[in-house]
Amino acid sequence: MLIAAIVVLGVGTYSMRLGGVLLRGRLELSDRLQRLLPMAAAALLAALAGTAALMAGTEFAGAARPAGVLVGGILAWRKAPFVVVVLAAAGTAALLRLAGLP
Amino acid sequence: MRTVQRTEADRALLRDAATIAAAMIAVGASFGAIAIAYGLPVWVPFLMSTVVFAGGSQFLAVGLLAAGNPLAAVVAGLLLNARHLPFGLAVSEAVGPRLRHRLIGSHVLTDEVAAFTLAEPDPARRHRVYWIIGLTLFTSWNIGTALGVLLGGATGDPDALGLDAAFPAALLALIMPSLKDRATRTVALTGAAIAVLLTPVLPAGLPVMCALLGLLTLVRPRRRAEVPSAARSAPGEGVPPC
Numbered sequence: 001m002l003i004a005a006i007v008v009l010g011v012g013t014y015s016m017r018l019g020g021v022l023l024r025g026r027l028e029l030s031d032r033l034q035r036l037l038p039m040a041a042a043a044l045l046a047a048l049a050g051t052a053a054l055m056a057g058t059e060f061a062g063a064a065r066p067a068g069v070l071v072g073g074i075l076a077w078r079k080a081p082f083v084v085v086v087l088a089a090a091g092t093a094a095l096l097r098l099a100g101l102p
Numbered sequence: 103m104r105t106v107q108r109t110e111a112d113r114a115l116l117r118d119a120a121t122i123a124a125a126m127i128a129v130g131a132s133f134g135a136i137a138i139a140y141g142l143p144v145w146v147p148f149l150m151s152t153v154v155f156a157g158g159s160q161f162l163a164v165g166l167l168a169a170g171n172p173l174a175a176v177v178a179g180l181l182l183n184a185r186h187l188p189f190g191l192a193v194s195e196a197v198g199p200r201l202r203h204r205l206i207g208s209h210v211l212t213d214e215v216a217a218f219t220l221a222e223p224d225p226a227r228r229h230r231v232y233w234i235i236g237l238t239l240f241t242s243w244n245i246g247t248a249l250g251v252l253l254g255g256a257t258g259d260p261d262a263l264g265l266d267a268a269f270p271a272a273l274l275a276l277i278m279p280s281l282k283d284r285a286t287r288t289v290a291l292t293g294a295a296i297a298v299l300l301t302p303v304l305p306a307g308l309p310v311m312c313a314l315l316g317l318l319t320l321v322r323p324r325r326r327a328e329v330p331s332a333a334r335s336a337p338g339e340g341v342p343p344c
Contacts, residue, residue, distance in 0.1 A: 001172050002142075002146065004172070005175050005176050006146065006149050006154065006163075006167075007149075008176050009153075009163055009176050009179045009180065010149075010150075010153030010154045010155075012176070012179075012180045012183070013154055013155075013156055013179070013180065014208065014209055016184060017187075017190050017208040017209065018204065018205065018208040018209075019187055020186060020187040020190020020191040020192075020194065020208075021190040021197050021207070021211070022190075022204060023187075023191060023194075024190070024191045025194065036320075037188075037191055037192040038286070039286050039289045039317060039320075040188050040317060041188065041189060041192035041193075041216055041220055042220070042277050042281070042286050042289065043289050043293030043313045044185050044188060044189065044293070044310060044311075044313055044314065045217050045273050046277060046294040046313065047296070047298075047310045047312075047313030048213055048270070048310055049271075049273040049277070049294070050295070050298050051294075051297050051301050051309060052269060052270040053267070053271075054298055055301045058302045058303075059302070061266075065267045068264050069267050069271050072267065072268075072272075072275065073274045075275075076271070082118040082275050082276075083117060085271055085272065085274075085275040086125065088271075090263060091264060093264030093266065095264075
């Protein structure tokens with residue numbers, strides 16, 4: 001049962017990935033619709049970043065994580081290198097937790 | 103054929119890939135350790151990290167499997183992973199022209215791979231970015247899982263290292279350039295706000311899919327676009343009404 005559940009989850013996830021990749025070749029998308037695809041992806045990625053930054057499960061995350069993401073976001077906006085953004089976000093959250101913030 | 107050209111861009115890409123790979127190893131280790139701590143058989147985390155390869159759904163599913171609820175694990179995991187379909191549509195051309203590329207390449211598609219690929223401004227380089235990031239992350243996630251299984255709780259808490267802040271910040275950094283376009287910015291910020299607001303009330307996975315509703319901000323009254331011309335509507339200000 002365990003193995004079946006994992007295989008079904010894996011095959012289902014793969015099908016959605018492959019489905020999107022193959023479907024694009026079948027669809028005759030107008031230029032206008034093609035322009036929507038990266039926008040749709042940007043909306044999904046922004047939503048992932050937003051929910052992961054602010055929420056833990058169905059509740060608000062503490063203060064440390066949003067503060068870390070905020071610092072990273074400001075650095076990204078100021079065009080800091082990717083490595084700096086990631087390390088600063090993690091470092092800020094880690095230090096705030098060390099200081100006792102949730 | 104195989105002249106290895108380490109261009110400047112490639113070096114920068116590998117450095118960024120290494121950054122995210124290091125974080126993936128640490129989070130993968132916590133996944134492996136948690137699976138074992140739940141009392142699941144040793145092969146479970148390995149099978150999940152190779153066959154499912156989607157971090158969020160793996161954490162979710164492993165808890166439900168340990169609770170003896172495999173059906174819920176499958177349903178919740180698939181709901182969480184539904185976003186891979188629109189990601190697949192968006193990165194399709196970068197995966198490669200051949201069916202072989204697509205059959206193998208699709209498996210390594212994750213949020214981070216989509217973000218890195220779409221952040222590459224040169225469409226000719228996207229194929230390379232997709233595969234380098236995809237294979238790097240697949241490898242590091244599985245190495246992390248193995249370390250977690252071997253070391254157990256000794257891998258420590260990834261939250262203590264602030265890694266829970268690292269991933270959203272990484273995604274932000276990757277989408278930041280695309281947000282310079284006003285229409286994209288409006289769509290993305292509206293979508294993110296919808297997702298955050300719906301998170302307390304909808305099951306995991308659905309709020310992020312609802313972010314696609316942000317595309318509705320592109321629908322404008324017809325009046326403004328009524329410039330008579332044979333050419334397609336002028337580029338720039340958003341997308342003309344559908």
